[in-house]
Amino acid sequence: FFKECPHPDENQRNQLGREAGLDPKQIKFWFQNKRTQTKTQNERSDNNALRTENERFLCENMAMKESMKNIMCPKCDGPPIGKEERARNLENMKMENQRLREQHEKISNFLSNVLGRSFVMGSNLAPPKSTLQTSSNSSDESLLSQICSSPIGYPPQENNHNNNNGRAHSININNIPIMSPSRQEHYEFHHDNRQKTDMFEIVVASMNEMFELLQMNDPIWVDSSSDGGCFIHRESYERIFPNLNRPYKSATARIESSKDCGVVSMTAIELIHSFLDPVKWMNLFPTIVTKARTIEVLDSGTLGGSIQLMYEKLHILSPLVEARDFFFIRYCRQIDPTTWIMVDVSYDLFNEIQSGVPPYSWKFPSGCAIQDMGNGQSMVTWVEHVQVDEKKQVNHIFRDLLCDRQTYGAKRWIVTLQRMSERHNFAMGATCPTRNDFKGVFNDPEGLKNTIQISQRMVKSFFEILNMTDKLDFPTSSQLNSGDRISIRKNEEITQTKGFIATAATSLWIPLSFQDVFNFFKDDKTRSQWDILTGGLKVMELARVPTGTFPGNCITIIQSYMQKEKLVLQESSIDEMGAFLIFAPIELPTITSIVNGHDATKVPILPSGIIISPDGRLVSNRGNTGNAQNGSILTVTFQILICDNINSSISQQQHMEAVTSIHSLLSTTILKIKAALGCSD
Structure with a gap:
């Protein structure tokens, strides 16, 4: 109490x-x-x-008084430090000074050997930013002497009013870019001069190796009897190129190598300029490169070329396959007035080789040779040579496609480059609405330009959301199939719809060729059989903007017969490696504003889409029966806005309702597609 x-x-x-x-x-x-x-x-x-x-x-006071009696101050050389201690400090400083002198001399000798002339470095141990005089092209010169000869600078700004026919056919080597002058995101990376010297030695050796790989056939390159391509013979390669810059190879690691060539409708200067800019690099290969960053510019002209430490993430357009991350050095060199070589080689940024940890993705010297043909086109020869060690087992429907050099092989890089350069040229030439059949919708060139730009933004945004391997919000839900992926994210991008967005995607195998599947989705007459977003109603095409010579490569504006206020902006593309169909709902007033030439840079757009690719299975692997069918892999992805208030949070109930809603949309669409194509489970 x-x-x-x-x-x-x-x-x-x-x-x-x-x-x-x-x-x-x-x-x-x-x-x-x-x-x-x-x-x-x-x-x-x-x-x-x-x-x-x-x-x-x-006690603390007594300890502080005691420590004050033994203060040591090397900077002011105060009385508390004895003669012996000062002598030791002086000896250490002399040893450090001698080490720096030796390092300085080593770098100077290395640069002198590379440049073929005497080279004196400044006191800051950094090479001066100067250009090189052209050296002789004698037959006994090494590759290193050949590739260190030409002055290089930034190219002039392109005139967007010129079409393809107005393109200059000659190359001015004084206007070839060293590095992109555009603003880039850089990551701070600390290294000493010894590491920088090692990087230079790696890229010079890699350039020599790339030069040999591009010229050699036997015994390095072996023809493949399965797909008609070629791959590197491992024993011959390791005997000819004994390189110490190699990763640890685990029992599960796999080496992929391939070579291919093709004509690209861009000049060598344009290609090199795009390869050195991470943003343009992603735009040239949107179906392959999902992220790219410049970590550090190691050299911007002293060695006659550009050397950059970079990062990139490569992906397949499906959430069922994990992406590949590479930290690598990119070296671009001009061999002669019309020929360039670009080489990428992985760099052991995190000391994985020394620690014996196998990297998941590693680039052996890979890249391309670009020869300008003088008519606005270039011949590009591509080499891919990588070692990969997947963290997770490859999904069975992608196994043949991924393990047979098709997904990340040289042919895919060439085909993608050809298709995107074609799209770029059509976009640059589409300044006059009367040159194409636009059905009278586009009366203003600015409206046509707006439509192309917003469609490109839609496509890029769609590709970026497909990397959902580690973003499954409800992995144990009984409603989800093993191949379904659902994620909910908070979107704060200025050019995208603000709020919470639910994304659902899945991939499945279809026993039809990807060309037939693409033609089915592209046909407006059959759209009502699968497209729930248009209410299952018949649609008509209001406008068409070609993006290539093939009729299926275009941007279209679609309208439902019954819902005239809601339109669909769609871009479709097909090449020999696959196809896609990306679309987004858009209101009639917004479309009207776009085609009338008003600002469209901040128009929000939320794309969904369909990716179609061959299944990668060779004819010999489909069985010996005569009725073996071609197959394709279909990836369907939807996005919906579940809350347009970005300042608020969503409840668990809203979360579950969004998952149920978008999964129902995905499942229903898949069932409709299977029924329309005559495919059963």
Whole structure:
């Protein structure tokens, strides 16, 4: 009772007296004594705590006084430091100075050997940013002497009003870019001069190796009897190129190598300019490169070319296959007035080789040779040579496609480059609406330009969301099939719809060729059989902007017969490596503003789409029966806005409702597609 009420009133004391059989005055005195006793105990406890704290302060004070007697100050060479200590410090400084002198001399000798002339470095140990004089092209010169000869600078700004026919056919080597002058995101990376020297040695050796790989056939390159391509013979390669810059190879690692060539409708200068700019690099290969960054520019012209430490992430357009990450050095060199070589080689940025940790992705010297043909086109020869070690087992429907040099092989790089350069040229030439059949929709060239730009933004945004391997929000949900992926993200991009966005995607195998599947999706007459977003109604095409010579490569504006206020912006593309169909709903007033030439850079757009690729299975692997069918892999992806208030959070119920809604949309669409194509489970 005392703990709850140390000061009882008279009624409480009388009640306690009756219960205890004591006089109320006795009860009163007992509480007074108890309060005094408790107060004394508390004061004693507080005194002990204060005494302990005081003793601790005294000890710390004594320790600080003692340490003040032994202060050491090497900078001012104060009296407390003895002669022996000063002598040791001086000796260490002399040894460090000698090491720096040796390192300085080593770098100077290396640069002199590379440049073929005497080279004196400044006191900051950094090579001066100068250009090189052209050297002779004698037959006995090494590759290193050949590739260190030409002055290089930034190209002039292109005139967007010129079409393809107005393209210059000659190359001015003084206007070839060293590195992109555009603003780029850089990551801070600290290394010493010894590491930088190692990087230079790696890229020079890699350039020599790339030069040999591009020229050699036997015994390095072996023809493949399965797909008609070629691959590197491992024993011959390791004998001819004994390179120490190689990763540890685990039992599960796999080496992929391939070579291919093709004519690209861009000049060598344009290609090199795009290869050195991470943003343009991603735009040239949107179906392969999902991220690219310049970590550091190691050299911007002293060695006659560009050397950059870079990062890139490569992906397949499906959430079922993990991406590949590469840290590598990119070296671009001009061999002669019309020929360039670009080589990429992985660099052991995190010391994985020394620690014996196998990297998941590693580039042996890979890249391309670009020869300008003088007519606005270039002949590009591509070499891919990588080692990969997947962290997860490859999904069975992608196994043949991924393991047979098709997904990341040289042919895919060439075909993608050809297709995107064709799209670029059509976009640059589409300045006059009357040159193409636009059905009278585009009366303003700015409106046509707006449509092409917003479609490109739509396509790029769609490709970026497909890397959902590690973003499954409900992995244990019984409603999801093993191949379904669902994620919910908060979107804060200026040019995209703000709020919470739910994304659902899945991949499946279809026993039809990817060309037939693409033709089915591209046909407006069959769209009502699968497209839920248009309400299953018939549609008509309002406008078409060609992006290539093939009729299926185009941007279209589609309208439902019944829902005239809601349109669909769609871009479709097909080449020999696959196809895609990407679309987004858009309101009629927005489309009207776009085609009338108003600003469309901040128009929000939320794309969904379909990716179609061959399944990668060779004819010999389909069985010996005569009725073996071609197959394709279909990836279907939808996005919906579930909350347009970015400042609020969504509840668990909203979360579950969004998952159920978008999964129902995905499942229903897949069932409709299978039924329309005559494919059963």
